Amino acid sequence: MDNSKEGFLLMGTAMIILVAIAIALFFVMIIYRKRKIEHTKEVMAMKEKYHKEMLETQVEIQKDTMQQIGREIHDNVGQKLTLAVLYAQHLNLKENNAPVSEKISGITGLINESLNDLRDLSQYLTQNAEGGTSLDVLLQKEVTKLNKAEACAVHFETTGKPIELSLKVNNMALRITQEFLHNSIKHSACKNIYLRILYDSNGVKLNFEDDGKGFAVDEINNHAGIGLNNIKKRAALIGAELSIKSDPLTGTKLDLFIPVQNII
């Protein structure tokens, strides 16, 4: 083979090999991209799992702390106040001076009032959804309690066939409701609060609404308080979709949807 022929062949071969390399690069890129997407998704799933576990721990600690405080109030402070009432009543029995006796009765009344408040607080802090108690019953209790206080009228209604929720979902839904009620009464100066639970084959929808003065959602999102943060955390923990809308003219609306696969 002479030099010219060799040169042509070499050139032709080089051209074919280089084009083949370029085509191979294309396929390598596609495979690399596919693997990278899979890897990125795995990392994201791990991060999400970690985040969820962190949230669970946080809520668990918070719940434990609240229960401990509640028990302390009930067992320690409550007992001491009961004792104080007894002493005061005993003192009153011995006292013959009418004005002093009247004052002691006043003190006893005040202590009793504080005792009742503390009991309510203790109950609120230690309260947990018990197995077998449906969300409707728990919310009805809350509604009755608030209506008695006459801070504002709380209306409650349920639609659809109730679905039994897991203890965790029940607890979280109850806490979210309590947080909403607490915020509405404390900050919104509302006259009415509407609580609606809708059960259907897709899951449970909770619609809460008040007719108070509302707030700027963006502003609150940027500097979210503990209450709103807790609502968000709890919703994330049970895989629920949360939407909070608020308007100074129409009040605040909270929609929570718990998909059926996350209920049990």
Add this chain to the structure above:
Amino acid sequence: MYTEIIWFEITAFIFSLIALPKILGSRYMRIYPILLFIIVAVEGYYKFINTRYYNNATVYNIQIPLQYICYLLILYFAAAGKGLKLFLMFAVCGVVLFTLTTTIYFTPKGYSNVLSYSFCSIVIIIGIVWKFYEMLKNPLEFNFLRNPFFYMLFAFLIFNLGTLPYFTMANWLYNNRSYRHFYDLLVSVMSVLNYLLYTTYSIAFIWIILRKGSY
């Protein structure tokens, strides 16, 4: 076969002009019409105006580096990373200096400046591969397979890799007319790569034209 390449170049240029309103906002895509104009102007001149055969190596010695500078600028404006931008900046300077030096000192009159061509080609291959690496960094946010620019770069990469041996040996080929069938075969491969390149450009511009919104 290579005589028909001009039609593919003209088609790509026309589509780039039609796509102009959409690509005008893109700092790198708007260079393509200029680049295609340079190519069409030179090739068109020899195809339609100056049809007498004569050695046009001197014109190509200017046109080809200019063409590569346009490609480097396209890559420079498309680059996201600082490293690639710096590389391309030095590459543009390098191409200018290398072409001037090799044309003045190492290229005999009437011969193609194959050194400059090879240098430009290697530099652009590195640039394109680097850009591909950039495109692969965030596959969830950016799907390069749905980006016309990726296919334009890829076609140019194939063109460069495929024609590198041919153009590097351009002077040897010009002076060696033995084994006509081998020579014709190489010209055919080079022509096919040209068809592929400009057809890809045309399709990419049609894609951009038909797509909603600007590029």
